[in-house]
Amino acid sequence: MYFKDSEELKKILGGFFEKAAADKDLAKEFAKSKLLIRFNYTEPELSITLDMTDGENIVVTYNDNEKVPEVDMSMKADTAHKFWLGKLNLTMAITRKLMIVKGPVPKVLAFIPVLKPAYQMYKDYLKEIGREDLIEVE
């Protein structure tokens, strides 16, 4: 496991989403999707919800049971980490059920193009917080 506990996962992956939310241009690009998406992580456990329904901003919440997500993605935290590093074959992960996606496929497909800058941003963010050790993964 790349993350020792939920707290570390929240700090690193949650922190990354919060950084993306603080970048107004990037947030606006992401929020064009108007998605309300929830990532349910296991090993360790945490759920992160990204609310982009206003079309302008990303609102990040944790273990949020009030908002009803339009798209729900479940995976191990390690799978998510590899994904944001750009080192996961997304198609293969979905086919092999390493990532379980529930929700309208058109919305998910439409979200893919905006992810491109996020991969490099995640690497930069890991360096920024002194966690270069997490960049090289098997």
Next chain:
Amino acid sequence: MFGYKGKILYVDLNSKNFEVRGVPESFFREYLGGSGAASKIFLDHYKEALEPFSEDNPIIIMTGPMAGTPTPSVSRFTISALSPLTGIWGESNCGGFFAAKLKFAGFDGIVITGKSETPVYLYISPKSIAIRDASKVWGLDTYESEELLKSENGADTEIITIGPAGENLVPFASVVNRRGHLAGRTGMGAVFGSKRLKAVVVKGTEPVNIARKDEYNAYLKEILEVYKENMTMAALKDAGSNSSYDLSLQTGDLPMKNWSKGDWPEGELLGTAYYKEKILVGIETCYACPVACKRLVEVKEGPYKTEKGPGPEYETVAEYGAMLQIPDLEFIAHVNNIANRMGFDTITSGSTIAFLMDMYENGVINRDFLSGVDLKFGNKEAVLETVKSIAYRKGIGELVSLGSQKIAELIGDRAKDYITTVKGLEAPMHDPRGNFALALGYGLSVRGACHVSSLVFPISSGFMYFPEIPEFVDFGEPYSEEKKAPMVVKAENFGMFFNHSAIWCIFGGSALNATQAVTLFNLVTGFDYSIDDLMEKGERIWYIKRGIDNLFGVGSKDDRLPKKLRTPLSEGPTQGLAPDDEKMLKEYYN
């Protein structure tokens, strides 16, 4: 007999005679159907010094045992012959509605030899078989030809036809059903043209018998639930084969600028959202397929105004977009319409144009060589002029209609740095520099560089998964040569059953695992094969096809990738990476 009809129609266009031959079940137990059966039939017809346009080159049209049943994504047919593009085994498979109708007419397949002196078409129904005059449709494009033949023979017919490209012997001419279902690759349309065979018209309503019907019906319900839950099926339903475009662009799967570029920001304009916004007007499907991945498009106004019709598939978007550096879906829809009407392959034509552009921009050839056309990357008008001239082989069309390999032979050694063929066939739009298994798959492919010649591509790119076969579960990291050879061997063997003989569509079929596919095959045919049994049958078919290539002088020495596909890119997701195909081939042959 179950699944199979037990009959193949043999037609001799020299004598205008035909013969209906019964086929014993033992034949299908060994060669299964589709191009598996066709490879054995071809071998039986083999003669020394056979040429693609000689009268003895047989056109072999074969269905699989499940065509015409409600089994999803499998009512397909293959067309095989000696290829005029490559000079070796040629085959192309196609969905649409023709395969089911041929079964309903009472036949598993058709073998056509000889040459007619005048244009003809073949009419087949359970009551009547005839070789009819086609002079009225000769010269018409595929849309016009199908329309006229339907008006003459009835709306309940299914038709495959060639267009002007096939008539004029363009070596990458295709055969077309319902405007947008194409047997596109290796020039089967030109073999039709060489025999002056414009079309095959079929009619019939005889159902296909299913061996274990009650069990099949119950199992089919389960399978349809599998389709409903599968994410790839949902993506295909939503955005067609171009649903993979955005990911291909991001991951380095998409070749750009004749395989020489790794990053292209404007490429986003060819993705799913733009396809829907700019050109999409509807969807279509193939017989008994719940996926419905075919797109209908229209360009209502502007310089590339295009009638409502079949839309460009991913391969066409990639070829005429990324390869030629044209980020304009309306333009691509327009070009696709021309290629469908004229009846030629967009992969070979697009790659050949990219090959010429690359050599032109690098000073290997000059404008005179291109009949005065300024064929530079991104020049839409030059591409349009070229595309319009291919089928009639006029001006620059005469040159492009040769295909890359023959053009390279005209130029000599300097072309080697720019060509993208294996065994004479241009590589499709999936880059092996990000997927080393595919490098080995392209090299070994029987018909030349191809992503559907086995199951290497769908498995290594991740949308197909057969957990029952260990070599498909763990085949190493994508950028490593490790574990690729055993995976490729199994992908060839199982592929000969799966998408070549049973003829599952690699898209629609990818909802299934191996057990489900084999179960459906057994329930329809009444056979009792295991996965291993079908691996064994598949291996034999693979060797027959490779053996046919050997007869025409092509062997293991030809299993190498061209330099372009082995040269690392200096940018993009696969920057610095290149497969060592020699290393993988060594392991494969050991």
